[in-house]
Amino acid sequence: MPERARILVVDDDPWLVKMICTVLGERYDCVGAVDGIEGLAKALARPPHLIVSDVMMPRMSGWELVKQVRSHSQLAFVPFIFLSALDSDEDRLYGFRLGADEYLPKPLDIGELALRVEVVLTRLAQLEQAARERVRRAPPKGAPSLRGDLDQIGLSSLLVMLEMERKSGLLVVARDRPEERVRIYLVEGRIFAAQSDDGAVRNADAIYHVLGWKRGQFEFNAFVVEMRDEVEMSTTGLLLEGARRLDEAGRA
Known part of the structure; x- marks a missing residue:
C-alpha cells in the first residue's frame, strides 16, 4: 500500500x-x-x-x-x-x-x-x-499449496488468507469421521460452492457447519475453477453470520 x-x-x-x-x-x-x-x-x-x-x-x-x-x-x-x-x-x-x-x-x-x-x-x-x-515461501510446483491442522490456524483465518491471495482451487476440511468432510471451491479467493461429502449440508450452511470445528485437518490445492457462484456472499459476510450463529448456539 x-x-x-x-x-x-x-x-x-x-x-x-x-x-x-x-x-x-x-x-x-x-x-x-x-x-x-x-x-x-x-x-x-x-x-x-x-x-x-x-x-x-x-x-x-x-x-x-x-x-x-x-x-x-x-x-x-x-x-x-x-x-x-x-x-x-x-x-x-x-x-x-x-x-x-x-x-x-x-x-x-x-x-x-x-x-x-x-x-x-x-x-x-x-x-x-x-x-x-506466503507467496515468497510458496511450495514447489506439484505439491499441495497448503495443508495443516485447524488447531494451528483457524478456518476463519485460512479463508481470509485465501481471499487476500485471490486463490482459486479446492479447500478440503475434514475431521476424524468420513462423513465429517467438507469441500470448499474458491474462485479468485471468493467461496463459490461448498458441500459435505455426505451431501447433508451445502454452500453457506456448509461453511457455517465447519466454522465451529476447533480440530481437524485442511488441505488446499490450487487450480482453475469454472463454476457458477452458488454462495453469493462475501467471505466477510459468511464469517460474521457464522460467528453470530455460533454465539447464539453457545447461549442456547
Whole structure:
C-alpha cells in the first residue's frame, strides 16, 4: 500500500463529505461523491484503498453500491465502511452480508470514523504483507499449496488468507469421521460452492457447519475453477453470520 492511501467518501450530504475529507485528508488522499452512481464511476476510474459510504442516497443506494463494487474484480476486495441512520441489528447484519467491513451509525462520530479507518487500513496492509511472504515461501510446483491442522490456524483465518491471495482451487476440511468432510471451491479467493461429502449440508450452511470445528485437518490445492457462484456472499459476510450463529448456539 502507498504511503498515502486513497479513500472514497460517498454521501448525498456535501457538508458531511467535506467534513470527513477535511479530517481524513490530514493523513490520506480523500475524494468525495454525491451518490452511488458517481461513487462507482470514480472507484472504477481510480480504485481506492477504502470506500466510506452512506446507505440512503438518491439514484443508487449504499446497498446497491457495495453490490456493484463487489461485482468488479478490480474492486472486489476494497474495504467498505457504511455510515447510516439505519442502525437496527437487521440493517447492520444486512450490510455485513453484502460485504461491508464496518458499520457506523449516524449522527456520525468523526473521531470514531477516523479510528475505524486507521484500523481497517492497518489490517489491510498487514494482510498484504503476510500474503507477499506466503507467496515468497510458496511450495514447489506439484505439491499441495497448503495443508495443516485447524488447531494451528483457524478456518476463519485460512479463508481470509485465501481471499487476500485471490486463490482459486479446492479447500478440503475434514475431521476424524468420513462423513465429517467438507469441500470448499474458491474462485479468485471468493467461496463459490461448498458441500459435505455426505451431501447433508451445502454452500453457506456448509461453511457455517465447519466454522465451529476447533480440530481437524485442511488441505488446499490450487487450480482453475469454472463454476457458477452458488454462495453469493462475501467471505466477510459468511464469517460474521457464522460467528453470530455460533454465539447464539453457545447461549442456547
